[in-house]
Amino acid sequence: xxxxxxxxxxxxxxxxxxxxxxxxxxxxxxxxxxxxxxxxxxxxxxxxxxxxxxxxxxxxxxxxxxxxxxxxxxxxxxxxxxxxxxxxxxxxxxxxxxxxxxxxxxxxxxxxx
Numbered sequence: 205x206x207x208x209x210x211x212x213x214x215x216x217x218x219x220x221x222x223x224x225x226x227x228x229x230x231x232x233x234x235x236x237x238x239x240x241x242x243x244x245x246x247x248x249x250x251x252x253x254x255x256x257x258x259x260x261x262x263x264x265x266x267x268x269x270x271x272x273x274x275x276x277x278x279x280x281x282x283x284x285x286x287x288x289x290x291x292x293x294x295x296x297x298x299x300x301x302x303x304x305x306x307x308x309x310x311x312x313x314x315x316x317x
Contacts, residue, residue: 229299229302230249232302232306233245233302233306234246235306236306236309236313265277265280268280268283268284271283
């Protein structure tokens with residue numbers, strides 16, 4: 205029962221983080237763009253980015269399972285932790301960079317008015 209509750213908590217918290225942080229950040233990136241760039245950028249990210257991300261994660265797991273030679277996802281957790289940590293650091297740096305670019309665009313837009 206405890207494992208089921210932990211799994212449910214993990215699934216709920218993952219969805220909360222995705223919808224609260226990732227999706228909001230992704231949509232903010234389109235605000236300073238012109239209409240055509242918004243449509244093309246959103247289409248590219250939603251179609252290519254999401255599918256590439258999911259399939260890329262699956263391929264990473266497959267390769268790590270093959271390297272470990274066990275056929276179990278549990279056996280590669282010690283490999284996945286550093287990858288996840290690097291991804292989180294890269295994500296934080298990307299959000300900071302996006303914030304700088306967003307503020308510059310906003311400042312240019314305010315100066316033009």
